[in-house]
Amino acid sequence: MVLICDGLGDRPVAALRGASPLERAIRPNMNHFAGRGACGIMDIIAPGVRPGSDTAHLALLGFDPYKVYTGRGPFEAMGVGMEVRPGDVAFRCNFSTVNDKMEILDRRAGRIKDGTVELARALDNWEFEGVKVFFKEGTEHRGVLLLRAQGLSPLVSDPDPHEEGVRPHECVPKAPEAALTARVVNAFVKRSYEILRQHQVNRARAKAGLKPANIILPRGAGIMPHLPSFQERFGMKTAAIAGVALVKGICRVAGMELLDVSGATGGLDTDMNAKMEAALKALDGHDLVLVNIKAADLCGHDGDFKGKVKVAARIDKALGVLRKGLPEDVHFALTADHSTPCCAKDHTGDPVPLMLSGPNVRTDNVKSFGERACALGGLGRLRGTDLLPVLLDLSGRVEKFGA
Amino acid sequence: MVLICDGLGDRPVAALRGASPLERAIRPNMNHFAGRGACGIMDIIAPGVRPGSDTAHLALLGFDPYKVYTGRGPFEAMGVGMEVRPGDVAFRCNFSTVNDKMEILDRRAGRIKDGTVELARALDNWEFEGVKVFFKEGTEHRGVLLLRAQGLSPLVSDPDPHEEGVRPHECVPKAPEAALTARVVNAFVKRSYEILRQHQVNRARAKAGLKPANIILPRGAGIMPHLPSFQERFGMKTAAIAGVALVKGICRVAGMELLDVSGATGGLDTDMNAKMEAALKALDGHDLVLVNIKAADLCGHDGDFKGKVKVAARIDKALGVLRKGLPEDVHFALTADHSTPCCAKDHTGDPVPLMLSGPNVRTDNVKSFGERACALGGLGRLRGTDLLPVLLDLSGRVEKFGA
Numbered sequence: 001m002v003l004i005c006d007g008l009g010d011r012p013v014a015a016l017r018g019a020s021p022l023e024r025a026i027r028p029n030m031n032h033f034a035g036r037g038a039c040g041i042m043d044i045i046a047p048g049v050r051p052g053s054d055t056a057h058l059a060l061l062g063f064d065p066y067k068v069y070t071g072r073g074p075f076e077a078m079g080v081g082m083e084v085r086p087g088d089v090a091f092r093c094n095f096s097t098v099n100d101k102m103e104i105l106d107r108r109a110g111r112i113k114d115g116t117v118e119l120a121r122a123l124d125n126w127e128f129e130g131v132k133v134f135f136k137e138g139t140e141h142r143g144v145l146l147l148r149a150q151g152l153s154p155l156v157s158d159p160d161p162h163e164e165g166v167r168p169h170e171c172v173p174k175a176p177e178a179a180l181t182a183r184v185v186n187a188f189v190k191r192s193y194e195i196l197r198q199h200q201v202n203r204a205r206a207k208a209g210l211k212p213a214n215i216i217l218p219r220g221a222g223i224m225p226h227l228p229s230f231q232e233r234f235g236m237k238t239a240a241i242a243g244v245a246l247v248k249g250i251c252r253v254a255g256m257e258l259l260d261v262s263g264a265t266g267g268l269d270t271d272m273n274a275k276m277e278a279a280l281k282a283l284d285g286h287d288l289v290l291v292n293i294k295a296a297d298l299c300g301h302d303g304d305f306k307g308k309v310k311v312a313a314r315i316d317k318a319l320g321v322l323r324k325g326l327p328e329d330v331h332f333a334l335t336a337d338h339s340t341p342c343c344a345k346d347h348t349g350d351p352v353p354l355m356l357s358g359p360n361v362r363t364d365n366v367k368s369f370g371e372r373a374c375a376l377g378g379l380g381r382l383r384g385t386d387l388l389p390v391l392l393d394l395s396g397r398v399e400k401f402g403a
Numbered sequence: 404m405v406l407i408c409d410g411l412g413d414r415p416v417a418a419l420r421g422a423s424p425l426e427r428a429i430r431p432n433m434n435h436f437a438g439r440g441a442c443g444i445m446d447i448i449a450p451g452v453r454p455g456s457d458t459a460h461l462a463l464l465g466f467d468p469y470k471v472y473t474g475r476g477p478f479e480a481m482g483v484g485m486e487v488r489p490g491d492v493a494f495r496c497n498f499s500t501v502n503d504k505m506e507i508l509d510r511r512a513g514r515i516k517d518g519t520v521e522l523a524r525a526l527d528n529w530e531f532e533g534v535k536v537f538f539k540e541g542t543e544h545r546g547v548l549l550l551r552a553q554g555l556s557p558l559v560s561d562p563d564p565h566e567e568g569v570r571p572h573e574c575v576p577k578a579p580e581a582a583l584t585a586r587v588v589n590a591f592v593k594r595s596y597e598i599l600r601q602h603q604v605n606r607a608r609a610k611a612g613l614k615p616a617n618i619i620l621p622r623g624a625g626i627m628p629h630l631p632s633f634q635e636r637f638g639m640k641t642a643a644i645a646g647v648a649l650v651k652g653i654c655r656v657a658g659m660e661l662l663d664v665s666g667a668t669g670g671l672d673t674d675m676n677a678k679m680e681a682a683l684k685a686l687d688g689h690d691l692v693l694v695n696i697k698a699a700d701l702c703g704h705d706g707d708f709k710g711k712v713k714v715a716a717r718i719d720k721a722l723g724v725l726r727k728g729l730p731e732d733v734h735f736a737l738t739a740d741h742s743t744p745c746c747a748k749d750h751t752g753d754p755v756p757l758m759l760s761g762p763n764v765r766t767d768n769v770k771s772f773g774e775r776a777c778a779l780g781g782l783g784r785l786r787g788t789d790l791l792p793v794l795l796d797l798s799g800r801v802e803k804f805g806a
Contacts, residue, residue: 011763018766045804047785048792052805065805072806079806246806343763347803349796350765372765372781381783 001279001326002290002333002391004060005315006053006247007297009339009352009371013305021296021305021342022353023370025312029319030355030369033334037357039366040379042387044338048349051384053297054079056337057250059384061290063227071154071222077144078249080136086226089152089181091218093135093143094160095119097211098193102167107160108141109213115201116143119213122195123188131184135216145188145218152223153178159189160217168217185218192216229255230288234397239282241275242292243267251290266294268311272318280325287397292337293318300340308342331358331394333387334369354379354387360394404682404729405693405736405794407463408718409456409647410700412742412755412774416708424699424708424745425756426773428715432722433758433772436737440760442769443782445790447741451752454787456700457482459740460653462787464693466630474557474625480547481652483539489629492555492584494621496538496546497563498522500614501596505570510563511544512616518604519546522616525598526591534587538619548591548621555626556581562592563620571620588621595619632658633691637800642685644678645695646670654693669697671714675721683728690800695740696721703743711745734761734797736790737772757782757790763797 010020044051044059054075055065069075073090084090095116097106116137123135131149138144155174161167171185193215196202202212230238232255240251241259243266248258261278263271275291282289293315299308319334326332336352353374364378375381382390392398413423447454447462457478458468472478476493487493498519500509519540526538534552541547558577564570574588596618599605605615633641635658643654644662646669651661664681666674678694685692696718702711722737729735735758742753756777767781778784785793795801 012765020765041783046792047789048794048796048801050796050801050803052803055805069805076806341763344799349792349801372767375765375767375781375783376779381785 001283001322001330002060002288002387003322003335004290004292005296005334005336006292006294007300007338007340007347008312008336009341009350010300010308011339011341011343011350013342016305016309020371021299021308022312023372025309025316027312027316027369029316029323030334031367032323033319033332033357034355034369034373035367036363037332037355038361038364038379039369039374039377040354040382041351041371041375042335042354042382042384043349043351044384046383047351050347050349051338052347053244053246053337054250056384057247060337060387061250061254062233062385062388063254064385068225068227070225072220073144073154073222074224075222075246075250076138077136077146078253079246080138080144081245082134082136082144082146084146084224084249084253085148086224087150087152088224089147089154089221090224091145091185092220093145093216093218095141095143095213096215096217097213098168098215102193104161104164104166104168106211107164107217110211112141112210112213115205116213118201119196119199122199123192123216126188126191128184128187129180131180133184133188141213143216145216147181147184151177152181154181154221154223156182156185156221158219159185160219162219168215181221189216189218224253227253227255231255234392236287236397237285238288238290239286240290240292241278241282243270244292244294247292256290257286268295268298270295272314273321276318276321280321283327283330296336297340300342301345303342303345305342329359331356331361331391333391335387351381354382356390356394358394404686404725404733405463405691405790406725406738407693407695408699408737408739409695409697410703410741410743410750411715411739412744412753413703413708413711414742414744414746414753416745419708419712423774424702424711425715426775428712428719430715430719430772432719432726433737434770435726436722436735436760437758437772437776438770439766440735440758441764441767441782442772442777442780443757443785444754444774444778445738445757445785445787446752446754447787449786450754453750453752454741455750456647456649456740457653459787460650463740463790464653464657465636465788465791466657467788471628471630473628475623476547476557476625477627478625478649478653479541480539480549481656482649483541483547484648485537485539485547485549487549487627487652487656488551489627490553490555491627492550492557492624493627494548494588495623496548496619496621498544498546498616499618499620500616501571501618507564507567507569507571509614510567510620513614515544515613515616518608519616521604522599522602525602526595526619529594531587531590532583534583536587536591544616546619548619550584550587552583554580555584557584557624557626559585559588559624561622562588563622565622571618584624592619592621627656630656630658634658637795639690639800640688641691641693642689643693643695644682644685646673647695647697650695659693660689671698671701673698675717676724679721679724683724686730686733699739700743703745704748706745706748708745732762734759734764734794736794738790754784757785759793759797761797
């Protein structure tokens, strides 16, 4: 059982008398587990490296993100809830504004907030030279372009020139095998202008004195790698419970069964108890169950340290379900996928606390689950990619390397 | 602000009742910073790997020395104060003694001590087939040959046969593109014999019954890599204060501005206070200031543990300048580039103590700056290449990896 408290790690907060939100939270259940298990800290990617939720979960699932994460596009696509398959090439995109000469006036279309659902729908589900083309809006001016066919390549240049006052660049293949991909991207950009310029959302924006979102500018092509599933790697049946599309997507790509839990929203209002109960139930029939609780990360991004203290306490309460119900022979890892300090309002490279409990764990003297207490624990300082091997070893699931 | 106390790390000294020189030194300022910050130990390259000053500083500046350090030649050249540019090929050399049949009698020319400046000058600043050829003496029988031109390659064999009683080997290209380099090296070795055999320094040595240093034997070709500057890597302006040529050279190659400080010699008599004051001043206009103080390393090489205790106390006194003047929002790292234990009289692979202070640092319980105290700190055990990412992350200067 792996419980990932998304973004739970933090830094000392002056207004909390130098404690972190986690350290300040009332957390008898976390401390109970810390007292029974072994603690440490974990650099999810490497010391000082700021993980995204995607690279972090890849690492925690045992993949080297530097090897499998070749471009953000496919993971952005997952993040907005698109289905992504191995071989798909995806791009991060902006809704942008160009004038009649096709010169870019605003790369973010006046930071457009409303209407992108309709605009995206007008571009979605197209086909060009046998390539299926999907487009979906993200938050604000962001969107994702996804191409699906045999023989695509991410080795193409960005149409987005990354500056304003110039025309979009032509998408150029950087290798012969990327010629088709470049042609499709160029056709898509052209088509986005033709369709969006006269779209009713943009006519309404013009009337309201807002910049039209009249072109899509793709960048950062990436191909979805084929990740071997847990079944292939270890012969294991695994399940994941998560509210957020990006985390769900990565777990799905890693071959985990996604369990729907009613009330699990990925928001602050998520029903944590329901998630824990579902996770307990899922132990029956699965070798590994992963639960992601997003709420602490949201508070971190908002800089809401008081809210984060409360969320940590709520997670702790929900942990009571595991404290009561977790069978004694189950290994349990309590950790975070990265730190999202309230002072930074974003992910940082600070290590996260880690607690391991269960049979055969070498216990230590740490009795409190917090960033600084865990740093003095018996597990020392690990990497995110170490977690899965350690759990597999403790539970006798890995082959010997050598004789 | 990064303060590198060169070679400060040590091992327990029986005559210091089992303390290390650092642990024995009176060091209120180091302990002050330890009490306010977070401590740990750091394997500069990897556990048990003995770093040179060059590989150590490369790691601390964020470069993987296994990738950028392809041969010692270019860094030896820096070490003797030569200017080295990307693409230059350099060789470590010995002043050696051959007889009339060109058989090597002594690879170290009787461990020659005096006169190598004059001998080197006679070989320096030559040109052959459009390749500029520089030569400079090092300590005792050592020297450096540096070639500068377009299209050189380090893929050549060693003229130095690494044994006596045989003739120097012909320098052979190991790849077609190294043919020019090999021709120049062979011409240089031949010329070194022609010029040195009749040099007045050698005539004087013959009279004194000393072996003549009548040929130069190059080995260990290496090409100077292009290292991206801090400006290119992170958009940062950086400065370095160091007395030693090798460290200065590496900082310059990494794109750091070298600041001259009057009284900063790189020796035991260096004016440490002047360095600290210059470093404080340099914070204005630079994102990162690195200071190297060499003195502790010199004591380590001499096996002078009493002197090393005194040097540590002198560094501590100079640290008072930073304790008073360091702005609260500046991150400060206090560490060493390697251990130079007095018992070993050379660099060893022992980890070095590390202290980080400044905003957002997760403080720990360590109140003393020493090898063993820091090993129990909240930073745990890091690598040398981790230091820069951790500092950049703490100060909000790195991009997120992923979404």
